[in-house]
Each structure stands twice: as structure tokens, then as C-alpha cells.
Amino acid sequence: PAVAANVTGNATYTAKWTPIVYTITFDVDGTLLCETAPHYMNWMLCFYRYLHDDTYTADPADRARVAEMEEYVLKNKAHKDWGTDEQILQAKAFRGLTQEEYSMSVRKFLDTNSPVGLSNLTWGTALYWPMIEVVSYLVANDFKVYLCSGVDRDVCRVLVKDIYDIPVNQMMTSDVNYVTESQAAKGEWTENLNSGSSSYSPGEKIVRGDMKQLCTGINKIVIMRRELGKKPILSWGNSSGDYPMFHYTNHDNPLPHISFCLLCDDQKRELGDTVKASKCKAACEENGWVPVSMRDEWATIYGDDVKVSTIK
Numbered sequence: 001p002a003v004a005a006n007v008t009g010n011a012t013y014t015a016k017w018t019p020i021v022y023t024i025t026f027d028v029d030g031t032l033l034c035e036t037a038p039h040y041m042n043w044m045l046c047f048y049r050y051l052h053d054d055t056y057t058a059d060p061a062d063r064a065r066v067a068e069m070e071e072y073v074l075k076n077k078a079h080k081d082w083g084t085d086e087q088i089l090q091a092k093a094f095r096g097l098t099q100e101e102y103s104m105s106v107r108k109f110l111d112t113n114s115p116v117g118l119s120n121l122t123w124g125t126a127l128y129w130p131m132i133e134v135v136s137y138l139v140a141n142d143f144k145v146y147l148c149s150g151v152d153r154d155v156c157r158v159l160v161k162d163i164y165d166i167p168v169n170q171m172m173t174s175d176v177n178y179v180t181e182s183q184a185a186k187g188e189w190t191e192n193l194n195s196g197s198s199s200y201s202p203g204e205k206i207v208r209g210d211m212k213q214l215c216t217g218i219n220k221i222v223i224m225r226r227e228l229g230k231k232p233i234l235s236w237g238n239s240s241g242d243y244p245m246f247h248y249t250n251h252d253n254p255l256p257h258i259s260f261c262l263l264c265d266d267q268k269r270e271l272g273d274t275v276k277a278s279k280c281k282a283a284c285e286e287n288g289w290v291p292v293s294m295r296d297e298w299a300t301i302y303g304d305d306v307k308v309s310t311i312k
Helices: 041-051 060-076 084-093 097-111 129-140 153-160 181-183 217-227 240-250 274-288
Strands: 004-007 012-015 023-026 144-152 170-182 206-213 232-237 258-261 289-291
Touching: 004 097, 023 129, 041 060, 041 084, 041 097, 041 144, 041 153, 060 084, 060 153, 084 206, 097 153, 097 206, 129 144, 144 153, 144 217, 153 170, 170 181, 170 217, 181 206, 232 240, 240 258, 258 274, 274 289
Parallel strands: 023 144, 023 232, 144 170, 232 258, 258 289
Antiparallel strands: 004 012, 170 206
């Protein structure tokens, strides 16, 4: 510690050195928990909200569109890209809910719905045990862990609660606009950057609006640059959507750095996709990333009670 005089010269103080905080980023779907069973968890939540949640009355046209999507997913045991319909419908399903109300809705879904093809498991417990160990180890050793994912920010907050010691403000993920109740009453579901209004009624609720940003692919590194202001030293993902994050972590980084790619190559304990795993492994070999085999390097995935009932 350095000792220096104050401005009057009559006293001294001890200035402690500020330690370097090493930042680490993790994808969520397919990296920390089950990815597509048979679709992304975010989408299964959307299906549930529109079609199976008796507390929600959806617009008939929206409900019909979502029913068509769910039918395709369940029939083909595969996901599909529906373009901007995905973001619009997901956000619209929960418009007008407060953060607390949304979190309760998410918790109910996680506790009562199960990934298709896996027994003795809910979406809320579909977390990879080895990754819980990895994240817990890093947090315990003073690394600053962020989630960087296409999953909704407030979904991530519910997912990690009581499992990962990751603060709620360390989520760099897809996000919606938040608006005041008065804005919502006027149908203003997007933050108005030009209003400059300071009018706010004490006690007025802040509610969810429309989609604000999607944190996938190249958007991940744009959001990381804005929210971190520096590069992480370690990143961990599982698919081509995480490749920009890997490149960003490893290119021209002044600090020691590394990227890990989890391979979904286990078809006995998980709904593995060996074609995707082979492509990811080849990308790792080409770029110097570290492949991690679920099949060959993990003693367990979800625990011994969870069994694969259907292999897609």
C-alpha cells in the first residue's frame, strides 16, 4: 500500500491497490443447461404462455400462429427459424407484466414443464452438473462471471437464483424495453428516446414492453463491448452462435485468454447431435479453441436419475 499526505499535509491515508478483475463470459442454452428439447427453452416458455397458461388470454391470430409453430416442433422434434416472428411473439406474450410478475410466471413454467425426451427432469433443473462445478469454482476464486446469451435477461436471473452465485446485474442477454404504466396505457411499448419527460407518479409500475435487443451471434460482442468495456479472458459456448465471442476473446487480447466449446456428442445421457458436435470440434481445431466432450469427459450430465426417453 502507498502512503500519502492529504491536501492539508497534516494527515496520511493508506491507498490499497485495486486488484485486476478478470472477466469471464458463458453462453446459456447448450452450455449451462439443456438446449433444444425439442426447441430452445425460451420458445417452450412462449408455447406454454400462448397455449397452456390459463391465466393468459392471447390474441386469436397470435395464438393460432404459435399453435402452428408448436405443432411443427413437436412433430419434427426439431426447432426452426421463424425470423422476427420469434422475438415479436415472445415479447408480446408478457407485455404489461412487472419484472416480479414475469419472474413468477417463468418460475411456474420452469417448475412444471419438462424437456421433451428426458425423464425425471424439469426445465428448472435441466442444468449441466459439471458446468455448475466450473462456474462455482471460478466465482469462488474471484473471477467475475457474466452470462452472454440469447435467453431473456430476466429468465436468466430466475435460472441462476439459488444455484449460481452470479449477481443479477451480470447478465448480458436478450432484453425487452421497460416502460411505465402510463406509457403502456397509451400503447407505447418501446422506450421513447426523444420524450425527455420527467413525469412519473410515485408507485407507478414499470412493465415489460417490446423486444429491445437480441444477444446472439455478432450481437454478443457488440453488447460485451458496451457493457464490459473490455475483453473477457475466458469464454465458453457450444455453437456457431458463440464463435464471434470466441474470436473476440482470443484476438489481440493483452491478457492470457482461452475459449472452450462444449460438444453435444452424448446421445445416451443427453439429446446429442453428433453432426453439430463434429462441426464444432473442427472449428475448435482450426481456431485454437478447446473442445470439451460431454460424452468422453463428463462423469455425469444431469445425475443418474435422468434418462433419455427419446433420441432425436
